[in-house]
Amino acid sequence: MKTIRYAFWAIVGLCxxxxGLANRGMVTVRAMPEALGNLLGLSPDVDLPLFVVIFLAVGAGLMIGFLWEWVREHRIRSDARSKSREVETLRREVQQLRGAAAGATSDDDVLALLEKTG
Structure with a gap:
C-alpha cells in the first residue's frame, strides 16, 4: 500500500x-483593469511565471472549496456532537441503573423497590 501511495505522489510530482517546465513564460498579473488603474493612478501588477499563477489559482480554489465544505457541514457536526452528548448521558444512566440493580439483595422485585424507597 505504501508503494502505491509513493508511486501516486511521484506521478503527481512529475506532472x-x-x-512548470511547459509554462515558464512570464505573465503580468494585474489587480485591476489597466484603464481603472490609470484613472486612479495605481497600477498594482506583478510579473510572475505562468506556472506560479496556475499553482496559486489551484491552491486558492482548493482553499475556497475546503472552507465552503467546512461551513456546509457545520450542521452535521453540531448534530453529531449533541447525539454524542446524549449517548454519553444515557450510558451513565444505564451504569447507574445496573449498579442499583446489583445492589438489590432481594430476589423479589417488589421488595427491592420497597427497600429502595424506604
Missing amino acids: LVLI
Whole structure:
C-alpha cells in the first residue's frame, strides 16, 4: 500500500514539474483593469511565471472549496456532537441503573423497590 501511495505522489510530482517546465513564460498579473488603474493612478501588477499563477489559482480554489465544505457541514457536526452528548448521558444512566440493580439483595422485585424507597 505504501508503494502505491509513493508511486501516486511521484506521478503527481512529475506532472507538476512538467507543467512548470511547459509554462515558464512570464505573465503580468494585474489587480485591476489597466484603464481603472490609470484613472486612479495605481497600477498594482506583478510579473510572475505562468506556472506560479496556475499553482496559486489551484491552491486558492482548493482553499475556497475546503472552507465552503467546512461551513456546509457545520450542521452535521453540531448534530453529531449533541447525539454524542446524549449517548454519553444515557450510558451513565444505564451504569447507574445496573449498579442499583446489583445492589438489590432481594430476589423479589417488589421488595427491592420497597427497600429502595424506604
